[in-house]
Each structure stands twice: as structure tokens, then as C-alpha cells.
Amino acid sequence: MTTLTAPESTMGRVRQTYARKESFPPITQAYTKVSQVVRETGLLERTPWFYILVATAITLGFAGAITGFVLLGDSWFQLLIAAALGILFTQVAFLSHEAAHRTILKSGRANDMLGLIIGNGIVGMSRDWWGSKHTRHHANPNRVSKDPDIEVDTIRFLEVDAEKVSGPMSLITRHQGWLFFPLLTLEGLNLHFLAFRHVLNFRHEVKDRWLEIGLLTLRFALVLTPVFLFLPLGMAFAFIGVQMAVFGIYMGAAFAPNHKGMPIIDADAKLDFFTKQVRTSRNISGGWWATWLMGGLNYQIEHHLFPSMPRPHLAQAREIVIEHCKTLGVPYTETTLIKSYGIVIRYLNDVGLAARDPFECGIVAKFRNKGSLTS
Numbered sequence: 001m002t003t004l005t006a007p008e009s010t011m012g013r014v015r016q017t018y019a020r021k022e023s024f025p026p027i028t029q030a031y032t033k034v035s036q037v038v039r040e041t042g043l044l045e046r047t048p049w050f051y052i053l054v055a056t057a058i059t060l061g062f063a064g065a066i067t068g069f070v071l072l073g074d075s076w077f078q079l080l081i082a083a084a085l086g087i088l089f090t091q092v093a094f095l096s097h098e099a100a101h102r103t104i105l106k107s108g109r110a111n112d113m114l115g116l117i118i119g120n121g122i123v124g125m126s127r128d129w130w131g132s133k134h135t136r137h138h139a140n141p142n143r144v145s146k147d148p149d150i151e152v153d154t155i156r157f158l159e160v161d162a163e164k165v166s167g168p169m170s171l172i173t174r175h176q177g178w179l180f181f182p183l184l185t186l187e188g189l190n191l192h193f194l195a196f197r198h199v200l201n202f203r204h205e206v207k208d209r210w211l212e213i214g215l216l217t218l219r220f221a222l223v224l225t226p227v228f229l230f231l232p233l234g235m236a237f238a239f240i241g242v243q244m245a246v247f248g249i250y251m252g253a254a255f256a257p258n259h260k261g262m263p264i265i266d267a268d269a270k271l272d273f274f275t276k277q278v279r280t281s282r283n284i285s286g287g288w289w290a291t292w293l294m295g296g297l298n299y300q301i302e303h304h305l306f307p308s309m310p311r312p313h314l315a316q317a318r319e320i321v322i323e324h325c326k327t328l329g330v331p332y333t334e335t336t337l338i339k340s341y342g343i344v345i346r347y348l349n350d351v352g353l354a355a356r357d358p359f360e361c362g363i364v365a366k367f368r369n370k371g372s373l374t375s
Contacts, residue, residue, distance in 0.1 A: 016159040016351065018144060018266035030274035031305070034324045038306060041320070043313040050312045051104045054095065061088045074232060082239045086188070086246025093123045093251060094295025100131055101307045116208060120215035124223075126195035128206045138307060142280040143265040150264070154183060155348060158264065162354035170355040177349030180256070181341075187248030192220075254293075257284055257340035258300040261347035262333070277304040278325065282343075283318070283334035290337065291315070301332065 038044065065084045072078050095104070099115035102108050116127045133148045140146035150157040155176050156165065165173045172179060199212045206212065228236045262280045265271065271279075284290050284298035291298055291311065299314035302321055309317060325332040335343070 016264065016354075018264045018269075030272060030324070030328055030330075034274065034305070034321060037320055037324075038309075038317055041316070043317050043320075044306065044309055045313075046104070046106055047310040047312050048104075050310065051095070051098075054091075058088060058091050058095075061091075069226070069230075073230070074235070076235065076238075078231060078235060078239055079242045082242040083246045086243045087250060089123050089243075089247050090250040090254070091295065092118050093125065094254075094297075096123055096125070096127075096130075097134075097295065098311065100127070100134065103308050103310050116211065117215065120195070120212050121219050124192050124195060124216060124219050126198045126206075126212055126216070128208070128212060129194060129198035138304060140265070141277065141304065142259050142262055143269075143276075144267040146267065149259065155180065156351055156355070157260070157348070159351050159354040162351050165355040173352045173355035175349065176352040177345040177347070180345060180348055181249065181253070184249045184252035185245040187252050188244035188246075189248070191248070191251070192244075253341075254295065254297050256344050257337065258282055258297060261343040274305070274328075275330065277301065278321075278330055278332065280304075281333070282340060283332075284337050284340055285334055286337065287315070293337075298337075 061084070065081050065088065068081045068084075069078065072081065096115050096119035098104055099111045099118070102111040105111045105114060112127075115131075119125050119127045119130065137147050137149045142150060144150070144158065152161050154172070156162040156173055162173050176183075195216060199206055199209055199216065224240070227239050231239060259280055259282065262282055265276065265280065278301055281300045281304050283301050284294065286293075286298060291314070296303065296311035296314055299318055302309065302314045302317040305321065306317060322332050324330075
């Protein structure tokens with residue numbers, strides 16, 4: 001029976017601490033050995049049949065949603081169609097993510113074009129923006145000043161960032177764990193905004209800029225025009241609101257459990273690849289249903305170790321990596337989806353407590369902090 005251990009908390013009583021090099025003893029050739037086993041087992045081979053089935057299922061889903069939209073007409077039951085579209089767009093985003101990792105097709109350029117077509121043209125995100133951000137995340141997950149996924153945003157993931165928040169914003173930061181999922185209702189709109197802002201910023205280079213702009217424009221024209229043309233104005237806005245809210249929540253709920261609440265790595269720490277990827281990632285148990293629900297992101301450890309591995313092979317790779325971790329004495333973290341959300345909420349709330357209380361006297365806070373440091 002495999003024992004799955006949770007990571008030690010990186011939250012100190014007073015201040016969040018970061019894992020340094022001495023926190024994790026270096027493991028020489030760890031990744032070389034496990035990757036050799038994975039390669040010899042054939043787990044890096046493409047699986048076109050699987051992605052054809054997934055694409056077919058998603059296409060049928062869109063066909064059903066469009067048919068339902070036409071048949072329902074002027075009805076508030078259209079909001080169910082909107083929710084279904086939010087789910088379908090997220091499933092396409094999972095495919096776009098895999099194409100960006102060159103998982104689906106054999107040719108790198110073919111994968112890039114596939115990711116561009118379905119990412120920009122169907123999901124409404126920028127391939128160039130996502131690719132740059134996600135590449136930096138994979139290289140340095142949870143590393144201070146290097147992982148864009150823990151940089152300052154509406155949510156603060158580091159205490160040093162939360163400490164700088166003051167005024168009305170601190171009310172959100174201090175309770176950001178509880179507010180995390182409600183705030184995700186706006187994440188879909190945010191992702192679309194970031195896509196257009198990125199491709200329309202001519203101060204930096206964007207690969208295939210005009211193709212990205214064209215696909216984004218076409219996508220929103222095809223999505224928004226029928227909604228506002230055939231539905232009453234109020235219902236049309238409600239339709240788009242529900243669709244974007246479901247898309248944002250689903251995207252955030254799929255990506256959040258993977259690293260939030262795992263060890264934060266100091267910016268100067270020098271860690272071997274295997275340690276860095278395994279120690280900062282968390283898997284979600286559940287097997288096939290979790291794989292469908294999260295687009296393979298439930299096997300986050302294996303995905304970070306082998307980013308180009310097809311989704312159907314991740315479960316088998318998990319067994320190999322677990323045995324390798326046992327041999328090396330490296331904790332392999334896996335938990336249920338519900339428990340992972342609890343971990344994320346507690347972690348964000350703990351970080352948020354570093355924000356200044358807008359109703360607290362500055363002098364009182366100063367002396368209180370001094371007292372806590374000496375207690």
C-alpha cells in the first residue's frame with residue numbers, strides 16, 4: 001500500500017518561511033533514472049486515438065448546446081445552455097494546454113497551430129500570453145520572483161505581498177481564502193481581457209500577432225452575435241455572465257489545487273529538477289473521473305516531470321514515480337479534490353492575515369507586531 005504524505009507547512013507563527021536548498025537534500029541523477037524508465041515503457045508516445053475521442057465528445061457537446069439554444073428561444077432555461085458552454089470551453093482549454101505542451105500531435109509546429117486555433121479561436125485566450133506565462137511556471141513552480149502564478153494579483157500568495165496591502169483592498173486580502181471561489185466568477189472575463197491586452201500591446205513581440213487578433217475577434221463575434229441577436233437584452237447579458245462565471249470557476253478550480261499550499265521555494269535556492277517538481281506539486285486522487293474532470297491536471301506531479309506526456313499515460317507514470325519517490329525518500333503528495341480546496345482556502349487565509357487591518361490603529365498594530373515577535 002502506498003503511503004502518501006502531505007508537505008510540511010511553510011507557514012510560521014509570525015512570518016511565512018521559504019524552503020531553501022538545505023531544506024531538500026540534492027538527489028543526483030534522480031530525474032535521469034525515472035525518465036529512462038518512463039521512456040522505455042513507451043509512456044511518451046503520442047495517443048491520437050484518445051484525443052480524437054475527446055475532440056469528438058466535445059464537438060457533440062457543442063452541437064447539443066447550439067441545438068438547445070435554437071430550440072429554447074426566449075427562455076430563462078437558456079442559462080443552462082450558458083453553463084454547459086462554460087464547461088465545454090474549459091474542456092477545450094484543457095486540450096489547448098496539452099497542445100501547448102506538444103502532447104497531441106507529433107510535430108511541434110502542428111501542436112502550436114492547434115493550440116492557437118482552439119485556444120484563441122474557441123476558448124478566447126491568447127496562445128502567446130499563456131505560453132510565455134506557463135513556460136515560466138513549469139521551469140520554477142512556487143519559486144519566489146520566478147513563478148508568475150504566485151505574483152501579485154487580486155489574490156496574494158506570499159505574506160510579503162499581503163503585508164503591502166492597505167485600505168479597502170486589505171478587507172479582501174484578509175479573507176481571500178473564503179473569497180477565492182467567488183472571485184473566480186470574474187476569472188473568465190479576466191482571461192479574455194488579458195488576451196486582448198496582450199495581443200494589442202505593440203510594444204512587445206507577439207508570435208502570429210495578427211492571426212491571434214483575427215481568431216479572437218472571430219471567436220467573440222460568433223459567440224456574442226447570436227446571443228444578443230436572438231435573446232432579450234437582459235437575458236443576453238445574463239447568458240454571457242453565467243457562461244463566463246462557469247468558465248472562470250471551472251478553470252480556477254482545475255488549476256488551483258495543484259500548487260497552492262505546497263512549499264514556497266526561495267528565489268536563490270538551487271534545487272535538482274526532480275525535487276523541485278515533486279515537492280511543489282500536489283496530485284488529486286480519483287482516477288479516471290478526476291482525469292476527465294480536470295483534463296489530466298489531477299496528475300500534476302507527473303505532468304510537471306513529463307510535460308509532453310499524453311493524458312492517458314499519466315496514471316501509469318504515477319505508479320513509476322511513486323516507487324521512485326519511495327526509493328529516494330521523497331514525499332509524494334496526493335489528496336482528494338475536496339481536501340485540496342480546504343488546503344488552498346486555509347493557505348490563502350493564512351497569507352491574507354499579513355494584510356493590514358483597515359480598522360486597526362497603526363500604533364496599536366505596531367506594538368502588537370512587536371509583542372508577537374518576542375512571544
